[in-house]
Amino acid sequence: MTTVHRVFNFAAGPAVMPLPVLEQIQRDLLALPGVGMSILEISHRSKTFESILEQTEADIRTLADIPSNYHVLFLQGGASLQFSMVPMNLLEEGQAADYIDTGSWADKAIKEARKVGQVNVVASTKSESYNRIPAAPEISLTPGAAYVHMTSNNTIEGTQWKTLPATGDVPLVSDTSSDMFSRPIDMAKHALIYAGAQKNMGPAGLTVVIVRDDLVAKAKARAFTLPTMLNYAVYAENDSLYNTPPVFAVYATGLVMKWLLALGGLPAIAVSNERKAAKLYAEIDRTGFYRGTAAKFSRSLMNVTFRLPSDELETMFLRESTAAGLDGLKGHRAVGGMRASIYNAFPEAGVDALVDFMRDFERKRG
Amino acid sequence: MTTVHRVFNFAAGPAVMPLPVLEQIQRDLLALPGVGMSILEISHRSKTFESILEQTEADIRTLADIPSNYHVLFLQGGASLQFSMVPMNLLEEGQAADYIDTGSWADKAIKEARKVGQVNVVASTKSESYNRIPAAPEISLTPGAAYVHMTSNNTIEGTQWKTLPATGDVPLVSDTSSDMFSRPIDMAKHALIYAGAQKNMGPAGLTVVIVRDDLVAKAKARAFTLPTMLNYAVYAENDSLYNTPPVFAVYATGLVMKWLLALGGLPAIAVSNERKAAKLYAEIDRTGFYRGTAAKFSRSLMNVTFRLPSDELETMFLRESTAAGLDGLKGHRAVGGMRASIYNAFPEAGVDALVDFMRDFERKRG
Numbered sequence: 001m002t003t004v005h006r007v008f009n010f011a012a013g014p015a016v017m018p019l020p021v022l023e024q025i026q027r028d029l030l031a032l033p034g035v036g037m038s039i040l041e042i043s044h045r046s047k048t049f050e051s052i053l054e055q056t057e058a059d060i061r062t063l064a065d066i067p068s069n070y071h072v073l074f075l076q077g078g079a080s081l082q083f084s085m086v087p088m089n090l091l092e093e094g095q096a097a098d099y100i101d102t103g104s105w106a107d108k109a110i111k112e113a114r115k116v117g118q119v120n121v122v123a124s125t126k127s128e129s130y131n132r133i134p135a136a137p138e139i140s141l142t143p144g145a146a147y148v149h150m151t152s153n154n155t156i157e158g159t160q161w162k163t164l165p166a167t168g169d170v171p172l173v174s175d176t177s178s179d180m181f182s183r184p185i186d187m188a189k190h191a192l193i194y195a196g197a198q199k200n201m202g203p204a205g206l207t208v209v210i211v212r213d214d215l216v217a218k219a220k221a222r223a224f225t226l227p228t229m230l231n232y233a234v235y236a237e238n239d240s241l242y243n244t245p246p247v248f249a250v251y252a253t254g255l256v257m258k259w260l261l262a263l264g265g266l267p268a269i270a271v272s273n274e275r276k277a278a279k280l281y282a283e284i285d286r287t288g289f290y291r292g293t294a295a296k297f298s299r300s301l302m303n304v305t306f307r308l309p310s311d312e313l314e315t316m317f318l319r320e321s322t323a324a325g326l327d328g329l330k331g332h333r334a335v336g337g338m339r340a341s342i343y344n345a346f347p348e349a350g351v352d353a354l355v356d357f358m359r360d361f362e363r364k365r366g
Numbered sequence: 367m368t369t370v371h372r373v374f375n376f377a378a379g380p381a382v383m384p385l386p387v388l389e390q391i392q393r394d395l396l397a398l399p400g401v402g403m404s405i406l407e408i409s410h411r412s413k414t415f416e417s418i419l420e421q422t423e424a425d426i427r428t429l430a431d432i433p434s435n436y437h438v439l440f441l442q443g444g445a446s447l448q449f450s451m452v453p454m455n456l457l458e459e460g461q462a463a464d465y466i467d468t469g470s471w472a473d474k475a476i477k478e479a480r481k482v483g484q485v486n487v488v489a490s491t492k493s494e495s496y497n498r499i500p501a502a503p504e505i506s507l508t509p510g511a512a513y514v515h516m517t518s519n520n521t522i523e524g525t526q527w528k529t530l531p532a533t534g535d536v537p538l539v540s541d542t543s544s545d546m547f548s549r550p551i552d553m554a555k556h557a558l559i560y561a562g563a564q565k566n567m568g569p570a571g572l573t574v575v576i577v578r579d580d581l582v583a584k585a586k587a588r589a590f591t592l593p594t595m596l597n598y599a600v601y602a603e604n605d606s607l608y609n610t611p612p613v614f615a616v617y618a619t620g621l622v623m624k625w626l627l628a629l630g631g632l633p634a635i636a637v638s639n640e641r642k643a644a645k646l647y648a649e650i651d652r653t654g655f656y657r658g659t660a661a662k663f664s665r666s667l668m669n670v671t672f673r674l675p676s677d678e679l680e681t682m683f684l685r686e687s688t689a690a691g692l693d694g695l696k697g698h699r700a701v702g703g704m705r706a707s708i709y710n711a712f713p714e715a716g717v718d719a720l721v722d723f724m725r726d727f728e729r730k731r732g
Contacts, residue, residue, distance in 0.1 A: 004396045005397060005402050006396065006402050006403060007402035007403060009402075009403045009407055009408075011407070011408070011412075012408075012409070013610070014406070014407055014408060014409055014410060014610065014613055015407060016403070016407050017404060017406050017407050019396075022395060022396050022404050022406065025395060025406075026392055026396060026472075027390060028413055029388060029392035029395060030372065030385075030389070031370040031371060032374050035488060036372050036373035036375075036693070037373060037375045037382070037693070038374060038388050040380070040383050040388065040391075040569040040618065041375055041377070041380055041381060041382050041383050041567075041569075042375075042377070043377040043378070043379075043380060043694060044570065046377075073475070076442035076443050076444075076447075076571065076612070077442050077443055077447075077595055078442075078595075078610050079609075080595050080608070080609040080611050081442075081443075081595040083593075083594075083595075084593035084594070084595060084596070086692050088593075109554050109593075111594060112594060114594075115590070150661045154683075188367070189628060189629070194426050198610055198613075202406075203406040203407075203569040203571040203613065203614050204410065204611065204612055204613045204614065205442065205572075205611075205612030205613070205615055206571075206608045224481070225479060225481055226445075226447065226479060226481075227449075227450035227454075227573075228450070228478060229443055229444075229446050229447040229449075229450060229451075230450070233713065241603060242446070243444050243445075243446040244380065244444050244562060244570045245570065246378070246442070246566055246570055246571030246612065246615070247569065247570045247571070248569050248570070248571060248614060248643040249571055249612070249614070252406065265687035273432055277526060279530060291707060317621060325402070327402070327403070328409060
């Protein structure tokens with residue numbers, strides 16, 4: 001294998017994958033060992049793939065300590081399709097769903113849910129440019145709501161929930177697209193979580209949904225009206241094999257799960273993620289030249305957002321950092337500035353390189 | 367690169383991919399040339415991916431001679447999701463949709479459409495075990511129907527349309543999941559075609575939809591009620607980049623399109639597909655030991671279905687063919703028997719090997 005040049009990839013997703021996983025995919029690309037065909041060619045009904053799927057589910061259950069009354073489902077369509085599937089499966093006539101509006105993606109989830117039924121926005125930090133997660137007293141839940149929807153990490157604004165909202169008996173549904181499996185999760189406090197794989201888990205093209213069985217039963221009752229492909233119960237009853245799943249993305253995600261387990265699981269990756277983020281935030285706070293955009297108590301460990309003193313300096317920073325092999329630091333077009341996405345697979349060496357670059361840039365231009 | 371052992375893969379999909387495409391994917395897996403990151407890691411908003419997506423669309427347009435008033439869309443969810451999206455986008459209140467029932471997949475499309483609106487089954491060969499495509503006089507279309515839905519190739523039953531039904535001004539919608547880009551297609555006679563990529567085009571996880579702009583306009587009018595991710599207009603207006611597309615599957619499909627173009631495009635691959643199928647059907651018809659299950663005038667060039675004189679012989683045939691490196695010949699559980707799927711990328715050497723095996727098997731057991 002010839003040596004290849006790889007840059008540090010700070011993209012918000014699709015994002016960097018673990019190099020050992022890429023190497024294994026590459027090694028076996030023409031034919032899986034003992035199978036005689038590529039993972040890109042095997043039938044989803046083959047023993048080989050059934051075993052890959054089962055192992056991936058088992059590894060997810062081990063990693064995140066998923067209780068047995070939860071289903072682990074593999075879907076397509078990303079979080080954006082979940083914005084519709086959640087209310088289509090869970091919001092009944094005469095009920096309302098509570099949404100906590102903490103960012104651009106939460107807002108999209110709200111817009112889609114409103115097409116399905118009644119939505120109450122029970123807290124919002126929109127008027128503060130979504131720079132923080134609301135405090136508990138600011139959230140007034142609707143009695144008897146079908147569910148409460150939250151966004152655990154706000155990729156665009158760089159904020160993240162530190163303590164879950166207390167929803168009592170009302171099912172908590174969380175869009176964990178940008179922090180699933182980046183830290184331990186108390187699944188029993190959630191009724192359903194979902195995430196596109198392309199940030200912490202694998203390549204784009206796979207959506208993971210973990211859902212409690214009483215919610216699956218609710219979905220099942222709608223089998224006669226709900227499109228089959230949008231019904232959680234269909235995935236649960238068919239082990240995500242009702243139709244052809246995204247075989248390769250499941251396989252690659254399975255390899256990433258094994259990589260996570262070998263590292264020590266979610267407690268270990270959380271320590272690594274905290275250390276990486278702490279280094280970056282320390283540099284942001286060091287002199288005041290850089291300015292973090294998220295309130296300190298809401299800062300995301302995944303997406304570190306910051307500004308420079310002027311638009312000119314930001315343009316210069318972006319140009320020079322890209323040239324230095326630090327790619328993808330441009331903030332989302334909706335908020336501007338910089339964003340360093342440092343998911344599970346992002347190497348600490350890349351964080352160190354960015355800190356060095358920031359220090360150097362400030363010395364030259366500050 | 368070490369030599370790998372590859373079997374002949376007759377699976378019905380996901381199915382065999384062109385070896386040069388697999389080799390290119392393998393070579394560039396750690397980092398695309400000049401990009402410094404893997405195709406599994408690049409942002410869908412990057413110039414690199416935008417150019418991959420544009421090139422894939424352009425190559426599809428060239429390959430299939432797609433008129434400029436048609437959109438080429440890249441989605442997820444497979445044909446099964448299209449079973450719902452087609453009526454959700456195109457079937458208006460007070461209208462009916464006509465469905466031609468030629469197999470198990472057509473039947474599933476009908477069931478999903480019935481959840482959305484009024485469906486007329488305007489022809490069916492169900493009572494004949496779907497062993498043929500209905501003749502033109504058997505199809506009585508509904509005046510003013512929203513569209514007519516057909517299944518161009520019936521993967522399970524091994525039948526294929528040779529002449530399109532005449533639908534006049536009524537839009538013709540075709541599920542071409544198992545024969546898209548296996549032969550030239552007269553797009554102007556269709557209003558919409560769709561296919562999962564995993565048979566003739568690429569790996570599982572990508573759905574290609576080609577749709578005329580007046581149907582997109584119909585979809586657009588439903589933006590306030592239809593889930594965003596289920597609206598064709600959203601894909602058309604955002605160049606399939608409303609949310610994160612299945613990046614890798616688009617890339618791999620793009621490479622297959624280039625492979626097809628280099629071979630001489632759809633006329634050339636059609637000649638190859640006809641030659642491969644003719645060899646197999648000739649062997650099936652040679653003595654009467656094997657029995658083709660599809661009526662001769664409806665025989666599929668993609669899925670060649672046949673039976674042996676007894677269940678015992680079929681079991682033996684399967685065991686011995688698998689051992690001989692001819693994999694995936696078991697027919698669909700719904701119909702039994704054998705099925706040799708010989709899509710675009712299936713090598714003629716594999717057909718020759720199967721013919722030899724069949725002849726040998728008949729000599730020994732016939």
